[in-house]
Amino acid sequence: xxxxxxxxAFLFLSFLAAFxxxxxxxxxxxxxFRKILTLIDERSTFPKIDFSAVVQMKTTDPEKGDSxxxxxxxxxxxxxxxxxxxxxxxxKKGQGMLLVSDNLWKYDPVSRKFxxxxxxxxxxxxxxxxxxxxxxxxxKDYKVAAASSGALGKFDCWILELEAVRDDxxxxxxxxxxxxxxxxxxxxxxxxxxxxxxxxxxxPSYSKLADxxxxxxxxxxxxxxxxxxxxxxxxxxxxxALPDDMFTxxxxxxxxx
Amino acid sequence: MNIWKTAARxxxxxxxxxxxxxxxxxxxxxxxxxxxxxxxxxAAAMKANVTAANVGELYVAGSVWRENGTxxxxxxxxxxxxxxxxxxxxxxxxxxxxxxAETTLVFGSKTVRLGLSGIPWDGASSALGExxxxxxxxxxxxDASGIILPKDAADRLGVKAGESILARATxxxxxxxxxxxxxxxxxxPSGGDMFxxxxxxxxxxxxxxxxxxxxxxxxxxxxxxxxxLDAAADAILAGLRAKGAVVAxxxxxxxxxxxxxxxxxxxxxxxxxxxxxATKLEPWSGTKYTISTLDEVASQFMTPIMSIKxxxxxxxxxxxxxxxxGVVNTFRMVLLERTREIGTMRAMGVKAREVMRLFLAEAVxxxxxxxLFGMAVAFILMPVMSMFESAGGGVFxxxxxxxxxxxxxxxxxxxxxxxLTIVAGSLAALFPARQAAALQPAVALRGx
Numbered sequence: 001x002x003x004x005x006x007x008x009a010f011l012f013l014s015f016l017a018a019f020x021x022x023x024x025x026x027x028x029x030x031x032x033f034r035k036i037l038t039l040i041d042e043r044s045t046f047p048k049i050d051f052s053a054v055v056q057m058k059t060t061d062p063e064k065g066d067s068x069x070x071x072x073x074x075x076x077x078x079x080x081x082x083x084x085x086x087x088x089x090x091x092k093k094g095q096g097m098l099l100v101s102d103n104l105w106k107y108d109p110v111s112r113k114f115x116x117x118x119x120x121x122x123x124x125x126x127x128x129x130x131x132x133x134x135x136x137x138x139x140k141d142y143k144v145a146a147a148s149s150g151a152l153g154k155f156d157c158w159i160l161e162l163e164a165v166r167d168d169x170x171x172x173x174x175x176x177x178x179x180x181x182x183x184x185x186x187x188x189x190x191x192x193x194x195x196x197x198x199x200x201x202x203x204p205s206y207s208k209l210a211d212x213x214x215x216x217x218x219x220x221x222x223x224x225x226x227x228x229x230x231x232x233x234x235x236x237x238x239x240x241a242l243p244d245d246m247f248t249x250x251x252x253x254x255x256x257x
Numbered sequence: 258m259n260i261w262k263t264a265a266r267x268x269x270x271x272x273x274x275x276x277x278x279x280x281x282x283x284x285x286x287x288x289x290x291x292x293x294x295x296x297x298x299x300a301a302a303m304k305a306n307v308t309a310a311n312v313g314e315l316y317v318a319g320s321v322w323r324e325n326g327t328x329x330x331x332x333x334x335x336x337x338x339x340x341x342x343x344x345x346x347x348x349x350x351x352x353x354x355x356x357x358a359e360t361t362l363v364f365g366s367k368t369v370r371l372g373l374s375g376i377p378w379d380g381a382s383s384a385l386g387e388x389x390x391x392x393x394x395x396x397x398x399x400d401a402s403g404i405i406l407p408k409d410a411a412d413r414l415g416v417k418a419g420e421s422i423l424a425r426a427t428x429x430x431x432x433x434x435x436x437x438x439x440x441x442x443x444x445x446p447s448g449g450d451m452f453x454x455x456x457x458x459x460x461x462x463x464x465x466x467x468x469x470x471x472x473x474x475x476x477x478x479x480x481x482x483x484x485x486l487d488a489a490a491d492a493i494l495a496g497l498r499a500k501g502a503v504v505a506x507x508x509x510x511x512x513x514x515x516x517x518x519x520x521x522x523x524x525x526x527x528x529x530x531x532x533x534x535a536t537k538l539e540p541w542s543g544t545k546y547t548i549s550t551l552d553e554v555a556s557q558f559m560t561p562i563m564s565i566k567x568x569x570x571x572x573x574x575x576x577x578x579x580x581x582x583g584v585v586n587t588f589r590m591v592l593l594e595r596t597r598e599i600g601t602m603r604a605m606g607v608k609a610r611e612v613m614r615l616f617l618a619e620a621v622x623x624x625x626x627x628x629l630f631g632m633a634v635a636f637i638l639m640p641v642m643s644m645f646e647s648a649g650g651g652v653f654x655x656x657x658x659x660x661x662x663x664x665x666x667x668x669x670x671x672x673x674x675x676x677l678t679i680v681a682g683s684l685a686a687l688f689p690a691r692q693a694a695a696l697q698p699a700v701a702l703r704g705x
Contacts, residue, residue: 063367167431168327168431193428
């Protein structure tokens with residue numbers, strides 16, 4: 001075999017060897033992003049079992065000062081329901097929030113009155129939203145408008161730019177950083193209709209519970225109010241069955257006494 | 258015998274007693290007239306403030322049913338409304354289109370939740386007229402991003418005229434939106450601050466809530482002075498229904514403010530509610546109109562006025578009861594002191610009925626005189642009290658006129674008060690008067 005032929009053979013073999021890697025890279029560059037969104041939703045949703053935890057919330061607010069709160073959190077996704085019972089501080093003990101379907105109620109044990117609230121509102125004075133406690137529905141609410149590859153710290157990520165598929169989705173645009181290795185949502189940015197950054201959310205740690213992944217530490221940074229930030233730490237995770245009467249207003253009244 | 262002349266002489270004979278009793282009556286009557294005029298003034302000031310803050314007295318809002326089972330606040334079909342207004346022949350002096358948004362205003366790390374009203378601006382002029390500004394000027398509203406803030410909100414944000422702020426709001430379909438505004442002016446404190454509404458250009462607020470630039474959520478009307486708002490609202494409702502439009506039933510004005518159910522469930526004011534509450538709504542097609550009036554909006558603020566009026570009435574009744582006891586005691590004393598005099602009068606041919614009339618005339622002079630004096634003092638106090646500027650803000654400011662107490666005296670109310678006092682005094686004097694009339698001349702002359 002002449003030298004020229006050897007070179008040709010080498011180049012051909014090199015091409016054959018490189019092809020699977022190149023193909024793999026192409027496939028890697030274009031995974032089904034919709035499936036990733038569905039996976040993110042499914043991993044944080046408990047359609048057949050109940051979920052409960054203790055939520056600690058630390059808010060830094062340059063205007064209203066810092067605050068620490070602790071709540072008991074119960075969720076039944078089959079009913080699209082959750083219940084939050086305030087444990088600390090003592091001044092707020094007994095206050096609660098109940099979501100059943102699309103009706104969100106706040107309960108004040110002092111006045112013994114319920115007031116209607118919205119999932120779009122902030123949770124108390126924090127940078128967290130009431131909707132952050134509800135099961136995730138990104139695949140239903142958004143389409144992937146653009147995707148790129150990037151890094152978030154030491155993690156290789158898919159950066160997904162989402163657009164709401166309906167005009168009643170609270171945040172018309174979102175940007176997600178999803179780790180390539182395990183498809184966990186690490187960071188999210190929410191934008192207004194005028195594409196102004198409203199909030200940055202970071203999810204640096206997860207716990208696996210059954211086959212689900214729960215962000216046990218979340219950081220919400222307000223995009224409009226300089227310096228406003230809320231950190232949520234979730235502990236005592238459980239998937240034990242909860243009593244049926246728990247997701248009712250009467251239960252909230254009873255435990256609020 | 259001239260009963261009134263004799264009665265006046267008798268009253269003047271016991272000046273100290275007459276002054277004490279008349280003074281007590283004057284206190285009660287004066288206070289009642291003052292309270293009545295104050296509550297009348299508060300109601301008038303409150304309505305004026307609500308009209309100014311809402312930019313109108315008659316409101317026609319629209320909402321559109323959406324496929325997702327919610328309603329969107331938007332007045333899409335304005336032509337039907339215009340046709341109805343033309344047919345109804347109402348004396349409308351001014352009308353304007355308006356879009357409102359519940360916003361969170363952000364300046365640095367400070368936030369304020371505030372209603373924002375988008376109204377048409379022609380350069381620097383609008384339906385607001387020439388509002389008193391504590392800083393800035395209306396020329397700033399020539400800028401498409403101009404905004405006028407109430408003083409309280411500007412102070413809480415720490416923002417000055419010329420500076421930029423962010424307004425965050427929810428669109429008519431429920432999405433979050435944010436726009437930049439430049440503070441053109443800061444309103445001087447007024448009674449309307451209770452509504453704490455900021456004002457911007459209609460098209461800019463439409464942008465914020467994602468309505469077409471030339472869209473609106475409602476049309477507000479001002480009727481000619483003396484126009485019947487309730488009748489006008491009914492006429493519009495009937496006109497719209499006659500044209501086949503969907504119109505929400507009106508929440509009628511009631512003397513009992515709570516009869517309207519207090520504030521609307523969706524956080525709006527009664528009558529301003531578009532029915533977007535938590536309760537399940539039946540779908541409709543096209544634009545659903547909701548008609549409300551200033552009286553309906555104002556009715557919820559009548560509670561404190563009614564409370565003041567009730568407290569005033571209770572105090573008046575208590576003072577009247579004390580006065581009646583005083584009248585009874587006074588005339589029993591008079592009876593004892595004048596037994597011989599009455600005996601002499603009877604012996605000289607004065608009839609028992611005339612003795613009774615004399616006693617009653619004395620009671621009328623004492624209570625009527627006291628009541629008229631109290632009324633006069635109240636009328637002198639009113640302008641004096643109106644001179645002082647009130648430091649009270651918040652809800653209290655709603656009932657003030659340009660920061661001052663405002664009295665609206667009612668002649669019929671004052672005269673009723675005087676009449677009631679005279680009747681009560683006469684009733685109280687009736688028992689001793691009958692006793693005096695029943696005295697036998699011979700027995701009376703013996704001084705028993």
